[in-house]
Amino acid sequence: MNNRNRGKNTGDDNLFGxxxxxxxxxxxxxxxxxxxxxxxxxxxxxxxxxxRYRLKTRQIQALRGASASDMQIHERNLKQLKSSELKDRIIYLDGFNVLILLESLLSEAYIFEGADGCFRDLSGIHGTYKRVNQTLKAVELVASFFQKNKVQKLVWVFDQPVSNSGRVKQMVLAFASENNLNWESELQLNPDKFLAESSEIIISSDAWILDHCKQWFNLIGYLIQEESLSVNLIKTL
Incomplete structure (x- = not known):
């Protein structure tokens, strides 16, 4: 494991603190x-x-992640499931989206709660995913959610074009094997489209996926509450 995390950028305290x-x-x-x-x-x-507000680039990034139209918020709410509705269901998880967001949260980076109740961060993978100190803990949190809610099967979906996606897939499958979890993992050339068109429950905080999928679950919100996670949270409403 490399000695790195996904914490705040220099200057984030000035922008959000x-x-x-x-x-x-x-x-x-x-x-x-x-x-x-x-x-x-x-x-x-x-x-x-x-x-108008003389926002810097990262503030605009946070603004875009946190914002949605009234119709988007309404429709996302209609499709959002409760944890009590997940038992014996199959769930598709937006692998890098969830993993990086959890790594950021655990690294004490700023996390933004948007108008739709979803949580987002300011990290990106820029074509290459690098494992960090918090990666294993992030996977363990997903496992805890999976077991507590008696989910039938969880499928991690990763972006095939991202460098190291094959390694992350193997890491997730190895963890599942060691802990006897009914997990699968697959690489997709266009995971957003794949997830949006799936008839199964989706876990993602990607706005486009949330607008186009059939049903979704707010995993990050659930974990913050259920696991009493310490979060550097910014509520934007």
């Missing part, structure tokens, strides 16, 4: 929701709002 900056972000999310609800494209809306 004060009441002034937090107040600005909350107002920006309200404005963004207003624009999206009235049909503005995300890029155009975030440019307008970013200019």
């Amino acid at each position: 004060s009441e002034k900056q937090l107040g600005k972000l909350k107002l920006a999310v309200q404005d963004m929701q207003y624009l999206l609800t009235r049909g503005y494209a995300e890029k155009a809306g975030s440019e307008l709002v970013g200019n």
Whole structure:
């Protein structure tokens, strides 16, 4: 295991750590929701709002992740399942999305609760996934959720084009084998499309997937509550 984590970027405390900056972000999310609800494209809306509040690049990234239109929020809520509805079901999990978000959370990076109740971070994989100190703990948290809710089967779906995706797939399968978990893992060239078109329950915080999938579960929200996780959380509403 390499001695690295997925914590805050230098400067994140200045961007998100004060009441002034937090107040600005909350107002920006309200404005963004207003624009999206009235049909503005995300890029155009975030440019307008970013200019108005003089947001830096990472603040705009947080703004875009946290914002959604009234219709998106309503429809995502309609498709969201409770943990009591997961027993004996098959779940498809957006592998890198969930893994990186949990690694960030466990590394005390800032986590943003969006208008849709989903949690997102500011990390990206930029074509290569690198395992970090918190990777195993992240997988253990998913295992805890899987066992407590008596899920029938969990399928981890990873982006095939991402470097090291094959290794992560093998790591997940090895962990499942050691702990007697009914897990599968697969590599997909276009995992977003694959997950969106699946008839099974989806776990992801990717906005496009949430808008297009049949049903989904808010795993990060569940884990924060059930496992009493310490989170550097920013509520944007």
